[in-house]
Amino acid sequence: EAISVQKPAFVLGERVMLYSHDKGTKQRLILGIGLVNDSWFYVVELISPTLTQSRTICNRFSLVGEKSLVRVNA
Numbered sequence: 001e002a003i004s005v006q007k008p009a010f011v012l013g014e015r016v017m018l019y020s021h022d023k024g025t026k027q028r029l030i031l032g033i034g035l036v037n038d039s040w041f042y043v044v045e046l047i048s049p050t051l052t053q054s055r056t057i058c059n060r061f062s063l064v065g066e067k068s069l070v071r072v073n074a
Contacts, residue, residue: 008033008040008066015072016044018064027072031061040066 010016014030032043046062 005035005038008042010040010042010066010069010071016042016069017072018044019068019070034063042066042069044069 010030010033012030012033015027016030017027028044028046030042031045034041034043041063042065043061044064046060
């Protein structure tokens with residue numbers, strides 16, 4: 001039985017912004033794409049890398065749903 005799933009709205013490397021992000025207009029890159037329960041999710045970096053390790057933040061990447069992202073026009 002064939003399963004029909006729509007293509008993801010974003011592609012790897014595409015620039016996006018978080019829809020609900022209130023502090024400035026930080027652009028992010030799509031670093032990964034995954035299909036979970038027939039919905040597309042995207043791996044984006046929430047916190048920029050730093051030269052010193054932070055003990056308070058253990059994971060700077062997040063899995064974000066399609067509705068939470070806004071495409072950045074080139």
